[in-house]
Amino acid sequence: xxxxxxxxxxxxxxxxxxxxxxxxxxxxxxxxxxxxxxxxxxxxxxxxxxxxxxxxxxxxxxxxxxxxxxxxxxxxxxxxxxxxxxxxxxxxxxxxxxxxxxxxxxxxxxxxxxxxxxxxxxxxxxxxxxxxxxxxxxxxxxxxxxxxxxxxxxxxxxxxxxxxxxxxxxxxxxxxxxxxxxxxxxxxxxxx
Numbered sequence: 174x175x176x177x178x179x180x181x182x183x184x185x186x187x188x189x190x191x192x193x194x195x196x197x198x199x200x201x202x203x204x205x206x207x208x209x210x211x212x213x214x215x216x217x218x219x220x221x222x223x224x225x226x227x228x229x230x231x232x233x234x235x236x237x238x239x240x241x242x243x244x245x246x247x248x249x250x251x252x253x254x255x256x257x258x259x260x261x262x263x264x265x266x267x268x269x270x271x272x273x274x275x276x277x278x279x280x281x282x283x284x285x286x287x288x289x290x291x292x293x294x295x296x297x298x299x300x301x302x303x304x305x306x307x308x309x310x311x312x313x314x315x316x317x318x319x320x321x322x323x324x325x326x327x328x329x330x331x332x333x334x335x336x337x338x339x340x341x342x343x344x345x346x347x348x349x350x351x352x353x354x355x356x357x358x359x360x361x362x363x364x365x
Contacts (some may be wrong), residue, residue, distance in 0.1 A: 254304035
């Protein structure tokens with residue numbers, strides 16, 4: 174009996190994931206041509222091939238769907254950083270490069286989320302991930318003054334976001350490793 178219940182729950186979870194994926198793909202497709210505030214639930218459901226009741230079983234609005242998409246993106250970055258060793262400078266470079274590689278692999282979504290036209294708070298949320306701050310602190314170990322290090326981290330966070338934004342928007346850009354080297358190199362210079 175338990176096995177049957179587990180199978181039903183697994184099928185239900187698969188249906189939920191399929192529905193959410195359909196909604197997310199339809200939403201992202203619409204965002205390419207329609208501003209967020211102009212996307213109607215009816216239009217979104219029609220694009221996804223589901224009914225409005227199904228949508229409302231999972232989300233309260235298109236803003237809730239955007240929040241879910243953003244959170245999944247951030248969770249994926251956090252997972253990549255989970256095993257980071259912050260004592261090794263080369264490892265810091267590799268971890269930052271991993272984040273940039275993820276951003277590049279998900280370029281279309283990254284552009285939508287990072288260009289501040291649909292989620293202005295996204296920049297703050299991506300850099301508020303604890304491991305991102307830890308990576309920056311590890312990159313700035315030679316900065317002995319605590320006040321200067323805190324100010325440098327804030328400066329580097331906002332400057333890095335702009336560099337990443339510019340990087341992801343360019344068709345012919347640096348590799349993730351080259352962009353990482355630029356960001357970490359600038360962070361080191363700022364601390365001197």
